[in-house]
Amino acid sequence: MPTLYENDRAIEPKDVVVYYGSRLTDPSVTVPFPQGFRMIAGDARSQTPTPAGSVNAFYCAGPGGEIGRSADGNWPVCAPTAVLMFHLVFQDCWDGRNLDSPTHKAHVAYSYDGTCRGDYPVAIPNLSFLIAYPTSGSPSGFRLASGMASSMHGDAFMAWDNRALGERVKNCVVQKAKCNTNGDF
Incomplete structure (x- = not known):
């Protein structure tokens, strides 16, 4: 993240929470990320105003x-009792072949109707970053x-232990269970 x-x-972010889940109608089709998988969410080159x-x-x-x-x-200006936040959501459908692509995006897509199909038939965990910044901002x-707020982006490079990630996908993502960092309920 920039x-x-x-x-x-x-x-500096006050908190960064990384979630692995599923936005699919049937999360049982979700497979773990393969070792070495990479992707980017957002666009570092986007320099357009971001309306509320x-x-x-x-x-x-x-x-x-x-x-x-x-x-x-x-940019929002938050009340002194509020916190500036950003929720970055990564793609959750994969082409099933490429661990990466020149854009770090061409091999993945978002599911909008609860399924993965077409050129991106493989469901992967829905990865998202929830970032909290300890500031409320100012009119400036x-x-x-x-650059601008629209350029917020994040990179994900997977180096999970295959067994550990496989267990978390099976026990947490597929089961729609809320698990902790250790993969426990």
Whole structure:
């Protein structure tokens, strides 16, 4: 993920929670990521304003929520009791052949109707990052190391132990169970 700056001060995330789950109607078809699998969600080159309510946009969570927008309309201004957040969702359908592609995206796609099919028939865990920044912002806004808010992106390079990931997919993702870091209920 790119670094978030408020003026020239880097804002380190307060929390980053990584979720593995399924958005599919039938999660039992989900397979573990193969060793060495790579993908990117978001677009580091996107430099367009991100209006309030957009998918994959920064938002305010907690008491008071959003109390305004930055002067350029690109960033929320959170109440002093709220926290700036971003939820980055990765693709959950795979072509079943390529561990990576030149764009790090051409081998994966999002499921929008609860299934994986066509050029992307293989269901993989739905990976998402929930990022909390300990700031409420100001009317002057923020910037990312990659530019505007729309350039938020994340890279995922899988180096899981095959057995451990396989057990978590079988016991947690496929079963729709909420598991902890150790894969326990």
